[in-house]
Amino acid sequence: MDRVVRWGVLATGGIAATFAEDLRSLPGSEVVAVASRTETSARAFAERFGIPRAYGDWAALAADDEVDVVYVATPHSAHREAAALCLEAGKHVLCEKAFTLNAREAEELVKLARDRGLFLMEAMWTYCNPVVRRMAELVRDGAIGDIRTVQADFGITGPFGAGHRLRDPALGGGALLDLGVYPVSFAQLLLGEPDRVQADALLSPEGVDLHTAMLLGWSEAGATALLNCSIVADTPRTASITGTKGRIDFPPGFFYPERFVLHRPGHDPEEFTAEGHGAAGGSGGSGEGLRGLQFEQAEVARALRAGETESPLVPLDGSLAVMRTLDAVRDRIGVRYPADG
Numbered sequence: 001m002d003r004v005v006r007w008g009v010l011a012t013g014g015i016a017a018t019f020a021e022d023l024r025s026l027p028g029s030e031v032v033a034v035a036s037r038t039e040t041s042a043r044a045f046a047e048r049f050g051i052p053r054a055y056g057d058w059a060a061l062a063a064d065d066e067v068d069v070v071y072v073a074t075p076h077s078a079h080r081e082a083a084a085l086c087l088e089a090g091k092h093v094l095c096e097k098a099f100t101l102n103a104r105e106a107e108e109l110v111k112l113a114r115d116r117g118l119f120l121m122e123a124m125w126t127y128c129n130p131v132v133r134r135m136a137e138l139v140r141d142g143a144i145g146d147i148r149t150v151q152a153d154f155g156i157t158g159p160f161g162a163g164h165r166l167r168d169p170a171l172g173g174g175a176l177l178d179l180g181v182y183p184v185s186f187a188q189l190l191l192g193e194p195d196r197v198q199a200d201a202l203l204s205p206e207g208v209d210l211h212t213a214m215l216l217g218w219s220e221a222g223a224t225a226l227l228n229c230s231i232v233a234d235t236p237r238t239a240s241i242t243g244t245k246g247r248i249d250f251p252p253g254f255f256y257p258e259r260f261v262l263h264r265p266g267h268d269p270e271e272f273t274a275e276g277h278g279a280a281g282g283s284g285g286s287g288e289g290l291r292g293l294q295f296e297q298a299e300v301a302r303a304l305r306a307g308e309t310e311s312p313l314v315p316l317d318g319s320l321a322v323m324r325t326l327d328a329v330r331d332r333i334g335v336r337y338p339a340d341g
Contacts, residue, residue: 035061076172145245152183155230174208180229
């Protein structure tokens with residue numbers, strides 16, 4: 001595919017709007033269609049972003065021959081249904097995080113995409129961020145030695161009333177799938193799937209997690225991760241990786257960072273940024289002028305042009321592993337969704 005990558009956007013909520021806005025200024029890509037459950041919502045979204053076609057049902061978007069890839073931006077509870085509809089229609093798919101409600105649904109989507117030879121990727125934009133990629137490269141190269149601890153948190157305050165989607169089990173509500181997926185994915189980017197999962201949580205009257213603390217362990221690596229997520233507490237939203245030879249600290253907003261600091265005994269702190277100029281001489285991967293969701297958008301376009309069905313930055317096996325960990329956490333804290341069966 002050497003022409004413009006033509007996107008369809010499925011859903012019209014806040015993240016879909018951010019996606020459409022960022023794609024506007026990404027060279028070589030454009031949104032050509034949008035779908036919602038109502039034509040009114042789809043048309044309003046299309047007018048806002050100058051999208052030529054609007055559909056009042058998902059199937060019409062999936063059947064649009066002018067769409068190459070669909071961005072699924074529905075609530076978690078509809079990810080499997082929406083993504084499967086598009087894959088079955090022969091469309092490539094970028095699906096928002098958390099990938100699905102549970103690992104079983106994720107496995108079904110991955111099998112469907114692989115059986116049909118179609119591209120599928122979880123929209124874990126953090127993995128595509130050049131600063132995070134540079135950090136992972138440094139860790140792989142032994143800059144901080146063997147990892148011993150990872151700490152990360154993502155908490156916000158609403159308030160979110162009883163009628164909000166974040167309080168609705170049927171929609172995959174709670175802190176874990178919306179926010180906890182970030183620290184869990186961050187830890188597993190570095191260490192893979194843990195073999196020990198412990199968790200504790202404060203649950204809402206509806207049965208979703210308002211605040212969850214997780215302790216993950218990797219026996220062979222000798223590493224642990226202390227992770228938190230919350231929809232009732234405004235946490236620092238920072239991350240830190242400590243190894244036997246040093247430490248890497250991310251400031252608030254670790255999941256879309258512009259910099260991190262490497263600390264090593266006997267050395268001045270080294271700051272790494274996307275632009276490649278550090279406060280103490282550090283360097284980072286090139287951001288190539290991209291911002292926000294454009295990193296993941298550009299990765300999808302690159303993969304499609306290369307004929308790839310999976311992204312090496314956000315591999316499907318990694319997304320499956322994260323979903324298994326999230327399932328394990330929910331099992332420990334007693335959160336079940338209707339779709340779990």
